[in-house]
Amino acid sequence: xxxxxxxxxxxxxxxxxxxxxxxxxxKYPPRDAIEKVLQAGRETQQPLWQKVLPAIRRTAAIVAIxxxxxxxxxxxxxxxxxxTAFARIVEPLLQARSATxxxxxxxxxxxxxxxxxxxxxxxxxxxxxxxxLNYLVDAxxxxxxxxxxxxxxAMEIDFDPMPQAPVPQLVTGWVFELRxxxxxxxxxxxxxxxxxxxxxxxxxxxxxxxxxxxxSKIFIWADKDTLILRRMQITIEPITGCLCVLDLVNFGFxxxxxxxxxxxxxxxxxxxxxxxxxxxxxxxADLLEALKTFTDLTGGYxxxxxxxxxxxxxxxxxxxxxxxxxxxxxxxxxxxxSELLTFIVTQARGLIFFQSLPDVCDAHYIGQDVSVNxxxxxxxxxxxxxxxxxxxxxxxxxxxxxxxDNLAEIIP
Amino acid sequence: xxxxxTVVRENQDMVWRLAYRLLGREADAADCFQETxxxxxxxxxxxxxxxWTGLLKRVTIARALDRLRNRKRNSVMTLDESLAPDNRQMxxxxxxxxxxxxxQLQDALAQLPQDQAEVFCLKYLNGESYQTIAYIxxxxxxxxxxxxxxxxxxxxxxxxxxxxxxx
Numbered sequence: 035x036x037x038x039x040x041x042x043x044x045x046x047x048x049x050x051x052x053x054x055x056x057x058x059x060x061k062y063p064p065r066d067a068i069e070k071v072l073q074a075g076r077e078t079q080q081p082l083w084q085k086v087l088p089a090i091r092r093t094a095a096i097v098a099i100x101x102x103x104x105x106x107x108x109x110x111x112x113x114x115x116x117x118t119a120f121a122r123i124v125e126p127l128l129q130a131r132s133a134t135x136x137x138x139x140x141x142x143x144x145x146x147x148x149x150x151x152x153x154x155x156x157x158x159x160x161x162x163x164x165x166x167l168n169y170l171v172d173a174x175x176x177x178x179x180x181x182x183x184x185x186x187x188a189m190e191i192d193f194d195p196m197p198q199a200p201v202p203q204l205v206t207g208w209v210f211e212l213r214x215x216x217x218x219x220x221x222x223x224x225x226x227x228x229x230x231x232x233x234x235x236x237x238x239x240x241x242x243x244x245x246x247x248x249x250s251k252i253f254i255w256a257d258k259d260t261l262i263l264r265r266m267q268i269t270i271e272p273i274t275g276c277l278c279v280l281d282l283v284n285f286g287f288x289x290x291x292x293x294x295x296x297x298x299x300x301x302x303x304x305x306x307x308x309x310x311x312x313x314x315x316x317x318x319a320d321l322l323e324a325l326k327t328f329t330d331l332t333g334g335y336x337x338x339x340x341x342x343x344x345x346x347x348x349x350x351x352x353x354x355x356x357x358x359x360x361x362x363x364x365x366x367x368x369x370x371x372s373e374l375l376t377f378i379v380t381q382a383r384g385l386i387f388f389q390s391l392p393d394v395c396d397a398h399y400i401g402q403d404v405s406v407n408x409x410x411x412x413x414x415x416x417x418x419x420x421x422x423x424x425x426x427x428x429x430x431x432x433x434x435x436x437x438x439d440n441l442a443e444i445i446p
Numbered sequence: 447x448x449x450x451x452t453v454v455r456e457n458q459d460m461v462w463r464l465a466y467r468l469l470g471r472e473a474d475a476a477d478c479f480q481e482t483x484x485x486x487x488x489x490x491x492x493x494x495x496x497x498w499t500g501l502l503k504r505v506t507i508a509r510a511l512d513r514l515r516n517r518k519r520n521s522v523m524t525l526d527e528s529l530a531p532d533n534r535q536m537x538x539x540x541x542x543x544x545x546x547x548x549x550q551l552q553d554a555l556a557q558l559p560q561d562q563a564e565v566f567c568l569k570y571l572n573g574e575s576y577q578t579i580a581y582i583x584x585x586x587x588x589x590x591x592x593x594x595x596x597x598x599x600x601x602x603x604x605x606x607x608x609x610x611x612x613x
Contacts, residue, residue, distance in 0.1 A: 046605045047598065050551035051570045053544045059466030059475065063458055067476040071458075071483040075450035 130287035138281040158296040188300045316387035324384020336401035340388045468510035482506045500582035514556035554604035562597035
């Protein structure tokens, strides 16, 4: 290529680019084009329920974790330590002043959630989620704050009323609760721990144990030689309606943890939202409230089942977008995070109430395909622990007490 | 939740100008304008969008190039409306020359690989820096440089071929 031709090439490109740059467009895009785009946006706007439902499921995941920490761990009440080895394995959980571990939570239909967990027995907990969100919990003050350094946003969560035990431990210090339950378990004499023999974990010979519980399965792996806790796996299904697995690995006990890790103060330049959550023990009223807000969402239809999956499936079928907006948002396109969280917690509390009813309550949910327009249809019945009569909840959410002898007459 | 009206309001002029510069016809630019926003909306439903402006620039260029390629395949003769007599106060000869140059570059751009054409348009039609292009396209800054270099070379060859054919 000669110098001349090279020059000519550059010139022709330069002139062509300039010609394109010089094209002057009409100042504004055609109005009808803008209107069509806006309209398409309104029609195809991501319905909020598509956002809310995964959030419900994610919350259910958190509830499931809570159950693991709270409900399932309560099963440790019934643990009998079958061997000296097992007692030694759980000893660090009883004695450690601080603990760290890596948590991996898997739930069908959700991306894996991973978190680094830091705990101090002063009741302080720090969870660093892989999404960049950090949760800091102070058990003493029943205070929790979530911070997203990337966006400089924070959410303060207060509990009202102040949670009663064991809720504080549930919300705040799972290691503390685990420890407490093990201590209680040591005083009991029930055979709920099964030794599954020697196996291999990441190339290391380990002992494997299983703890039995109606709500969950807990497996524990410990090093064959040192009896160091290697992994805990908790599988839980009832409340979510699908398989959820929580793996806790890389345990560290009595590690030095800087107090700054647990500093709950929010930097001045953060945007802060405040939420107050009901931390009292869920009751029937919570179930009624959850059902009511759910039917507001779905145009009157009750969930297929009282599980996170049941809520998800039903809402997908019935939720009109606009209605969901009204329920969840303060105004369209600016969903209030606190309203969203309150809605989710309302649902979660209803679920927890149902799932925590013991077998003797003979609780049955039969609300599938029932709508509020069928006020005579029964959606739920159970017998409270301390009562001789059944509580029947109808589709209009009225409650009737019925003697067990008369139950067969009214239950379809 | 996407604040769609804000997204449209803040970016409509940029999308419009870019589409019009690349296509030179109001009807085409208006179609491209709509396609761009609708495609961006679809993308936003699949994944969260942090940089709407960057996304819309990329989509505008992609849709406009699709139209240019389509024109070239179908050998559609275009009238550059931006240079039509009632639009510009130019000498007719100059106007014709500008129109021809612009159309030549349009045709040449339609023949470039997508990556190269995209980088070229962002750089020369939108005046973006290498860093911004790298951020918008998700390419390494060196890759941006290489793509731009290749785009320029190919365009020079294509444009020169056109020039030689004409003379």
